[in-house]
Amino acid sequence: MNEQWRLLQTGFNTAFSNMAIDKAILVANSEGKVPPTVRFYGWCPPAISIGYFQSLTDEVNILACKKFGIDYVRRITGGGAVFHERELTYSIVIPESHPEIPKNIMKSYGRICGAVMKGLRYLGIESEYVPINDIVASGRKISGNAQTRKIATVLQHGTVLMDVDVDKMFSLLKVPNEKIKDKLIADVKQRVTSMKHLLGKKINFEEVASVMKKGFEEEFQVELIEEQLSKEELALAKKFEKECFSTKEWNYRR
Amino acid sequence: MRSQSVYKVPQGKLLKISIEYNKKNNTIKNIWITGDFFAYPEESIELMEKKLRNTVLEQKQLLEKIRSIITEYHIQFVGVNAEGLTKGILMCTL
Numbered sequence: 001m002n003e004q005w006r007l008l009q010t011g012f013n014t015a016f017s018n019m020a021i022d023k024a025i026l027v028a029n030s031e032g033k034v035p036p037t038v039r040f041y042g043w044c045p046p047a048i049s050i051g052y053f054q055s056l057t058d059e060v061n062i063l064a065c066k067k068f069g070i071d072y073v074r075r076i077t078g079g080g081a082v083f084h085e086r087e088l089t090y091s092i093v094i095p096e097s098h099p100e101i102p103k104n105i106m107k108s109y110g111r112i113c114g115a116v117m118k119g120l121r122y123l124g125i126e127s128e129y130v131p132i133n134d135i136v137a138s139g140r141k142i143s144g145n146a147q148t149r150k151i152a153t154v155l156q157h158g159t160v161l162m163d164v165d166v167d168k169m170f171s172l173l174k175v176p177n178e179k180i181k182d183k184l185i186a187d188v189k190q191r192v193t194s195m196k197h198l199l200g201k202k203i204n205f206e207e208v209a210s211v212m213k214k215g216f217e218e219e220f221q222v223e224l225i226e227e228q229l230s231k232e233e234l235a236l237a238k239k240f241e242k243e244c245f246s247t248k249e250w251n252y253r254r
Numbered sequence: 255m256r257s258q259s260v261y262k263v264p265q266g267k268l269l270k271i272s273i274e275y276n277k278k279n280n281t282i283k284n285i286w287i288t289g290d291f292f293a294y295p296e297e298s299i300e301l302m303e304k305k306l307r308n309t310v311l312e313q314k315q316l317l318e319k320i321r322s323i324i325t326e327y328h329i330q331f332v333g334v335n336a337e338g339l340t341k342g343i344l345m346c347t348l
């Protein structure tokens with residue numbers, strides 16, 4: 001019989017709550033209190049997440065975010081700034097020692113991205129993993145991913161774009177060189193794609209979640225059992241949200 | 255002096271470094287290493303910033319120092335390496 005992992009469908013939450021929940025699962029799993037866990041979620045209001053090493057004020061146009069009601073949050077994972085709006089975000093939390101997870105960090109990115117790629121295939125979208133942390137379809141990026149390893153546990157989260165508005169994204173992000181902003185936007189439009197673009201029609205969150213569930217089950221030969229966050233995880237998430245992810249100290253620390 | 259650089263590491267990520275340095279003896283006073291790269295464990299970047307204080311802004315010494323910090327604290331970088339960090343730091347002084 002296939003191993004059983006936990007599936008969490010936590011719906012749409014604020015950026016602070018979303019990042020706090022991922023960290024709470026990481027801690028609970030590292031203490032052996034919950035099984036390996038796959039989670040699907042969205043962002044309400046839409047939000048920008050920045051990588052752990054990025055400078056918030058270098059990357060994010062704070063005034064524009066405030067004006068449009070967009071949240072911003074620093075992740076515990078590295079990587080770049082992401083505008084989360086029409087997408088499914090996944091996270092997977094699993095012990096570093098689990099036999100399905102390669103010890104080598106780059107190999108483990110590829111393995112977890114394999115689950116997303118299998119999910120996309122159920123929609124008729126062929127894609128490939130492009131190191132370091134992208135998945136591309138028809139030569140364009142459809143998914144960005146970021147992994148951390150803490151307390152002997154792997155957390156990888158990533159986006160799968162359902163639709164993308166590059167102009168809106170760049171109204172919220174800063175660019176290193178204002179003079180070439182128009183060219184940069186044109187380049188990114190060429191390099192990024194979405195399910196809507198590839199399929200020629202809109203797709204809803206539930207459909208994407210259902211194919212991604214199959215993708216993870218197939219890649220890791222497991223059965224995903226839908227459950228809820230434990231009471232302890234909920235309490236931890238509340239604490240991390242309040243003490244870390246919603247604070248200026250955390251978000252402006254670099 | 256305070257100065258910044260933006261450096262795209264070949265086959266890697268975008269490194270944005272800012273330094274405060276002592277022009278008289280050409281050493282780092284303070285450094286902030288930011289960008290869209292990955293480092294494991296993440297907290298090692300703060301350690302790296304601390305350890306680089308008072309390092310001379312010279313290619314060989316800087317590269318050696320960075321390499322020794324990486325080895326000593328078992329830091330694993332993805333999307334950037336010791337050479338890239340050295341180059342990004344020295345670009346601040348141009």
